[in-house]
Amino acid sequence: MRKFINLLTLACAITVSSQAQVSNDRTKSYVQQIPGSALTYDMVAIPGGTFQMGSPASEKGRKPDEGPQHSVKIEPFWMGKLEVTWDLFDLFSFHNMEKEMAAKTPGFDLAKTDAVTRPSPPYVDMSFGMGRAGYPAINMTQYSAIKFCAWLYAKTGEFYRLPTEAEWEYACRAGTQTTYSFGNDMKLLGQYAVYKANSGGAYKKVGTKKPNPWGLHDMHGNVMEWTLDQYIPDYYAKRAKGTVTEPYAKVTQLYPNSVRGGSWDDDPLVLRSAARTPSDPSWKVLDPQSPKSEWWLTSASFVGFRVVRPLKKPSDEEIKAYYNPPLIEDY
């Protein structure tokens, strides 16, 4: 394996400027090194394809916003094998920490990330004492997660972003049309997911459960995951005509956005592949300030995210637009 990665590194060094180990082969998963640190982030190759998005009316626990089922075409991309952890997110949040780690791991020009807008330090502890190293980062706003992607781009030179809701469900299903990516048998849920019945009231380290057929862990449970989309309850009904290509509901209001996968705090039905959760102002109920933080939620210790990298890199202009969504202030 080591040898393989080394070879890959060589190959990439020739074809891609200096991005060691990042694969441009759409069939290959790869390990993204985080320059200026000892951290890595595993990316899993997700093949392009067409799938049925949403759930059938017969599915147990199904809600109207999951229908009608409709055909959606998705272009190839890579997706994080695991949810983004505090280890990585803290490097973005805490500029000093990034500097100190870069000093220990030379070779990264800190000027590259100097201009990135970073979160204000949260006043309270955002992990709620549930653990930090190896645990999923939580309680960030969607805006904050997008800005993390901008930082990761500055850091790595690769374009990362949040998945669209369609990409997320496609990757979660991993070719299945069942309630969960392991089938319909809820009894198996504990093998694949951290959820209310087995979480002991807290999130777990990422990747402790079995992966889905495409090798992604924790798509069901542990923490819910931000998507790029505004949550529109009847969005499927509006767009379901033939095969829809790369659907995406652009965010125009602060709430609600679409969050997927259910969490350590949820019952099994919320973890279903098709289940959609709208974000809610109550997630900032413990923010005493005005305007409320654009970076942190205070009461959403069940929400995190993972990132994707589309095969087709967008233009510089599109990238700029992705990373600079209008800041919607929260009074």
Added chain:
Amino acid sequence: MSNESNRREFLKQSGLLTGGALLTSLPSFSASYGYNQSVDDTIKVALIGCGGRGTGAAMQAMNTKQNIKVVAMADAFRDRLDESYTSLTKHPQAAQKVDIPDDRKFVGFDAYKQAIPLADVVILATPPGFRPSHFEEAVKQGKHIFMEKPVATDAPGVRRVLAAAEEAKKKKLNVVVGLQRRYQPSYREMIKRIHDGAIGDIVGGQVYWISGGVWQKPRKPDQSEMDYQMRNWYYFNWLCGDHINEQHVHNIDVANWVKNSYPVSCQGTGGRQVRTGKDYGEIFDHHIVDFVYADGTTINSQCRHYEGTYSRVDEMFLGTKGKVEGMEKRNSALMTYKGQPIYSYDAKADASPYQIEHNELFAAIAKGDYKFADAERVAKSTMTAIMGRMATYSGKMVKWEEALNSQIDLFPDKLAWDAMPKVLPNADGLYPVAVPGKTVTV
């Protein structure tokens, strides 16, 4: 409206109750009363300290069911006041409740004196170093008060707040202080049961605020020392009292609440391990303190500001019959030592405690009730935190009485932009930092 007439009567009585207060408070009070007469049941609010938290508190006041008008603002800095005003007036529903023409926007160290007389209720949300003088003034003027924690940064400040709290009681002024856990349904329910003996007598506990720290603002060229310290108030003791006071007072207050008393002594360890540069003033980045109560119970307190490390803000207590492992947890539970639940509380649907504290305060004011006298106990919890700092800075065992009676006054002799605070940087830009074994704190 009967409520309204009650309230007016109450406001009138509050102002007139004590002879001593009458002379000083009458002019402003009658002005306030006169304004009210023509505007039915309006409760007028002045915001003193227009940072994010003060602005948030004003929003919460406006979100209550009462008819609120924010009529005046005061801040040391013009830009902070303007940002706050913009924020208050951006929300369409809130904007209707803001009536602050330019001549009721007051800027500078004395701005509070001009704003307080114009209101029925004042929100005091400046850095805590100013709280004693602002609270004294608001009480003197006969105002109901919402103020943020902590309420002082040194013992002389605590004593002033305690004296003014007595005065507020005599005048029946409602005083709510933003130790919001006291208004948080989960804490109220859990601690009610602890007090009822659900886990027996409390014989030990730990309280934590370990997190990544807070904002810092770079020094600007030509910035006066006073301006710099005011902008970076978190890192200077005369303004902040160190994070053991500014943040950790929340958890320390929970310990005092659970114990229904205040520590008689403490000793502790602290220092600057990670956050050591000249950008971080004089405060420590960690404190660990044993607080000892009269019955011998020791509560261990731990607070630190280290980026990117394990973090926890919580309280846990051990009783003779059971324990609570995390008060802050959303599914907090009292349980036996064998792990059997005695009582649990799911806080998922709870309203914001920050909103609740305003709802309760303004409802009481509107009804003419006298219900809230938070100042004394918050002054004592503030004193507890300051005593902890005295212990970590000096390395000595500190007793409550000597701490409370300390004559060490951190406040500058003069407040002006060209005046000098007491703690100044050396030639390298570094501020003097306490050295246990050498530094005298009591």
